[in-house]
Amino acid sequence: MRGKHSLFYHILIFVIAQLVWLLLLGIWIYWYVSNYIVFEKVGEEVSPQLVYDVQNALPFILGLILLIGLSFTTSLIFRHLNVQLRITELYDNFIGNVTHELKSPLSSIQLYLETLKQRDVPQEKRKEFIDMMMKDADRLQSLINSILEISAQEKKKLLQDYRVHKAEVVVRELIEESCEKFRVEKENYRIISDAACEIVASKDALKVVFDNLVDNAVKYSTKQAKIVVSLICNSKKVTIIFSDLGIGVAAKEQKKIFNKFYRIYNKEIPNVKGTGLGLYRVKEIIKAHDGKITVLSEGEGKGTTFKLELPAYSAMSKRQLKKFLQTENLRGV
Amino acid sequence: MAEDYKGSRILLVEDEETLAVGLEYNLTEEGYLVEWAKNGREAIDFFKSGRFDLIILDIMLPYVNGFEIAEMVRKSDPQIPILMLTAKTESSDKVKGLEKGADDYLTKPFHLQELLLRVNGMLKRKSWYKSSSEKQPVFKFGDNEINFETLNCRHGEEEIRLTPQEAMLLKYLVERNGKIVSRKELLENVWHLNPDIETRTVDIFIVRLRKYFESDPSNPVYFKSIRGAGYMFEEKQ
Numbered sequence A: 001m002r003g004k005h006s007l008f009y010h011i012l013i014f015v016i017a018q019l020v021w022l023l024l025l026g027i028w029i030y031w032y033v034s035n036y037i038v039f040e041k042v043g044e045e046v047s048p049q050l051v052y053d054v055q056n057a058l059p060f061i062l063g064l065i066l067l068i069g070l071s072f073t074t075s076l077i078f079r080h081l082n083v084q085l086r087i088t089e090l091y092d093n094f095i096g097n098v099t100h101e102l103k104s105p106l107s108s109i110q111l112y113l114e115t116l117k118q119r120d121v122p123q124e125k126r127k128e129f130i131d132m133m134m135k136d137a138d139r140l141q142s143l144i145n146s147i148l149e150i151s152a153q154e155k156k157k158l159l160q161d162y163r164v165h166k167a168e169v170v171v172r173e174l175i176e177e178s179c180e181k182f183r184v185e186k187e188n189y190r191i192i193s194d195a196a197c198e199i200v201a202s203k204d205a206l207k208v209v210f211d212n213l214v215d216n217a218v219k220y221s222t223k224q225a226k227i228v229v230s231l232i233c234n235s236k237k238v239t240i241i242f243s244d245l246g247i248g249v250a251a252k253e254q255k256k257i258f259n260k261f262y263r264i265y266n267k268e269i270p271n272v273k274g275t276g277l278g279l280y281r282v283k284e285i286i287k288a289h290d291g292k293i294t295v296l297s298e299g300e301g302k303g304t305t306f307k308l309e310l311p312a313y314s315a316m317s318k319r320q321l322k323k324f325l326q327t328e329n330l331r332g333v
Numbered sequence B: 001m002a003e004d005y006k007g008s009r010i011l012l013v014e015d016e017e018t019l020a021v022g023l024e025y026n027l028t029e030e031g032y033l034v035e036w037a038k039n040g041r042e043a044i045d046f047f048k049s050g051r052f053d054l055i056i057l058d059i060m061l062p063y064v065n066g067f068e069i070a071e072m073v074r075k076s077d078p079q080i081p082i083l084m085l086t087a088k089t090e091s092s093d094k095v096k097g098l099e100k101g102a103d104d105y106l107t108k109p110f111h112l113q114e115l116l117l118r119v120n121g122m123l124k125r126k127s128w129y130k131s132s133s134e135k136q137p138v139f140k141f142g143d144n145e146i147n148f149e150t151l152n153c154r155h156g157e158e159e160i161r162l163t164p165q166e167a168m169l170l171k172y173l174v175e176r177n178g179k180i181v182s183r184k185e186l187l188e189n190v191w192h193l194n195p196d197i198e199t200r201t202v203d204i205f206i207v208r209l210r211k212y213f214e215s216d217p218s219n220p221v222y223f224k225s226i227r228g229a230g231y232m233f234e235e236k237q
Helices: A002-046 A054-118 A123-148 A153-158 A168-182 A203-219 A278-288 A319-324 B017-029 B041-050 B065-074 B091-099 B113-136 B166-176 B181-193 B200-213
Strands: A164-166 A189-193 A198-202 A227-235 A237-244 A292-296 A304-309 B009-013 B035-038 B055-056 B082-086 B104-107 B138-141 B144-147 B153-154 B158-161 B221-228 B230-235
Touching: A002 A054, A002 A304, A054 A123, A054 B113, A123 B017, A153 A237, A164 A168, A164 A319, A168 A189, A168 A198, A168 A203, A168 A227, A168 A237, A189 B065, A198 A203, A198 A304, A198 A319, A203 A237, A203 A278, A203 A304, A227 B017, A237 B221, A278 A292, A304 B009, B009 B017, B035 B041, B041 B065, B055 B065, B055 B200, B065 B082, B065 B091, B082 B091, B082 B113, B082 B144, B091 B104, B104 B113, B113 B166, B113 B181, B153 B200, B166 B181, B166 B200, B181 B230, B200 B221
Parallel strands: A189 A227, B009 B035, B009 B055, B055 B082, B082 B104
Antiparallel strands: A164 A198, A227 A237, A237 A304, A292 A304, B138 B144, B144 B153, B153 B158, B221 B230
């Protein structure tokens, strides 16, 4: 609501500013034309042989350039202001989401601690409560990590440990781990792989990628999440196709979902919790691996497919090998 | 603590499993019978299929949010007390929650003791109100008519339905016709709350009563503010 009003005021200010410039331009032309006539008359009377044309046209043209320049600058300022406004709005949403995400596990931990302090809790319940607290502590930790790891330094730390992996082995292992973490039953996910190929990747970073994709598949499904992961290799690249049968992504939102703080809203599933950082981190990690991520969805309600492309180890250039493995020798790893 | 209200049925609507398990344990220990709904849809199903004495309601819920649930509950049951328990702390959320029919609002993280006191207070008020309204179910002032049993009211031609908390406040003020009642007193006796916590809550409810029953809410005739002292309901016979 506040965003809409601010935008309205900015447009209003912009329109008024343009009108003021036009008015100034009009006054300028009027002043110039009327004075030119006076000067010409006076000049003719005083000294008929004087020629003004060139000298008088110069300030006129300069004045015009100045006014047009100012008008152009106003447009630029307006544009930047709008971008700023959108960022502020996204940031506000982010703060709101993060606050909510932090408070929920915190209040649960507080509740258990107060319960243990005030009541005589039987041994087996005590154990259950401690497990619950640990679960909440894990949640807090992963949330704090996801906020902190945005900073370049943290990203660097995460992306330090590049190694050559068998693509199928690492993808299978990470998907299984993520599915277990987000409680996707074994019968609800499938991993299809047709060939053996190798990739250079940081396993910790890839874990963040698959955790996010699986978590999204679970959060954005109206029923039990169903996931299919296919691995396709060719001589140049390894393609991982991650599909779910969730609510899908509308065409106009497909580009935006990788933006920082951006979150989709679907009336089928309102109030999905999150920070708007997950897919942004996924994109950054894949980019750091010299890869590419795209999203495909036939629209709302038709599932979502993420296509992750990573360079195959065998096709890596010397520059890439040096960057990831600090070596230029293919066999030396 | 919950001596008189043991056996009261509470519907707990909370999607955070860890929090819900802890709440369910504590409420059960207090002697209440608790049903736990994990999301908005389940909450509506539970509400339709059973009779409850109180609802503890989160706002950010999957499928149907807490505001919508409160609104729906109020349409079919004007008397059941609703306590909103949420991580949303902005005052606009609080006002919205109270407008949609919640009677009380507690923000996360909260203290267990405070939550239990509020639950007990709400059940106590419900029972006080029930016995008190049986004595004088209908009250008239000016062109207003209030039925404290059904919570249906009339302001001129206009029909209004009060929330239980509004009705309790109104009843308390009406019973003290012509006397000044402080915010502190209202919080202690109508909300059963520590007056240091929330004084704005009273103001929000008074504004709503004025909106319902005053012809010109900005110049109130019945619900008067007494500067530095509190509020006074005055009806000249």
